[in-house]
Amino acid sequence: MRRLLFSKNAQFYCKPLAGIVLSALMVASSHAATYHIDPTHTNVRFAIDHFKTSTNTGGFYNLTGQLEYDPAAKIGNILLTIPLNSLMTGDKAFDIALKSPDFFDIEKFPLAHFESTKWYFQTDKNRSAVTKVDGTLTLHGKTNPVTLTATKFNCYLSYVLKKSVCGGDFTTTIDRTKWGISKYTLLGITEKVDLTIQIEAAKQ
Structure with missing residues (x-):
């Protein structure tokens, strides 16, 4: 009986608590500034080993999307759309x-x-620095998790745009076969692809 009463009380108190936490997160997220991706300074470049002799490289350009960022609250979110026809x-x-x-x-x-x-985020010298970003990459009809390591990320006031601009460089390595792209792996071309993502976005 006592266990049953405790269980009911726990549920009674946990539900409002969960609602409070969710509301707090929503309020915090709402204070994050919104930035629109600058296609001229945003791209995804790739490098893949070519039969252990040289490295094939290329990139995708004219990306679009949106960044939400609040370093004080340690909040970030980004959405990127990559047009594959831009491959060069x-x-x-x-x-x-x-x-x-x-x-x-x-x-x-x-x-x-x-x-x-x-x-x-990692706090260093009274400022919050982005260290890495978890996310999902949808490619070739498949979605898989990826983790991007931030090599740098910063914001500055653009005298040209007259507004704040945030951006940085990120790196990761993916296994292309997880997205169903496995051509020539049996002939010796590696499944591992190194990606470098450059992002810049202007505050709205």
Whole structure:
């Protein structure tokens, strides 16, 4: 009987408490400033080993999306849309091959998306520095978790835009086979792909 009463009381008190915590998180998130991605300073570049001899590189450009950021409250969120048709490697024939059904299959999957799920901060010298960002990458019709390591992230007042701009560089390594892109892995081209993501966004 006592256990039953405790269980009921716990449920009675936990429900309002959960509501208070959720409300607090929503209020905190609402105070984060909103920034729109600057396509001219935002890109995703990749590097993949080529039969252990050289490295193939390329990038995706003209990204769009939105950043929400409040370093004081240690809040961050980012949404990125990556147009795969913007792929450039410096070799037109290679571009065509990568855009084909053998790899990105851009006619069927023209866009990739990244959405953050958690930001990590480290307080140093009275300021909060972004260290890494967890999120999900949707590519080639599949969604998998990824973690981006921040090599730098900062905000500044743009004298050209007359507003605050935030941005930085992030790195990660993914296994392309998790997104169903496995062409030539049996012939010796690695499944590991290094990504470098450059982001800049202007405050709205």
